[in-house]
Amino acid sequence: MNASTQRLISRRRRSLRQHFDYLFRRFVWGTDIASSAWISPSAYIDRTYPKGVLIEEDCIIEDDACVLTHDMTRGLYLDTKIGAGSVIGTRAIIMPGITVGAGCIVDPGSVVLSDLPDGSHVRGSPAKPLGRTEA
Numbered sequence: 001m002n003a004s005t006q007r008l009i010s011r012r013r014r015s016l017r018q019h020f021d022y023l024f025r026r027f028v029w030g031t032d033i034a035s036s037a038w039i040s041p042s043a044y045i046d047r048t049y050p051k052g053v054l055i056e057e058d059c060i061i062e063d064d065a066c067v068l069t070h071d072m073t074r075g076l077y078l079d080t081k082i083g084a085g086s087v088i089g090t091r092a093i094i095m096p097g098i099t100v101g102a103g104c105i106v107d108p109g110s111v112v113l114s115d116l117p118d119g120s121h122v123r124g125s126p127a128k129p130l131g132r133t134e135a
Helices: 003-011 016-029
Strands: 053-055 080-082 120-123 128-132
Parallel strands (some): 053 080
Antiparallel strands (some): 120 128
């Protein structure tokens, strides 16, 4: 995890609603979310196929971001993984079946359509690489 991500995580504190959302997503819906992940209360974590969500340690998912695991038009139910230490920006969309590598940064409003290798920094719709994050 890079230093800037570590600073972001250390400044974040969970609200009571975030604690409730974590417990509900983890134990009622069956999603696989690390306890150290920070997820905004307004972020959308797919509930149609919740067992397909994997969010690893120290991830940050900002306001109104969307992590999808299904596509009803094609009848797809795929696993979506967010790697350790990744930051998903405000209103970014992670499409079904995508793997976001460890330490990735997805800028606000981006739409991720393909897998991201570890340390990627992407922006745009569809998301295009800007470079690599520091290790």
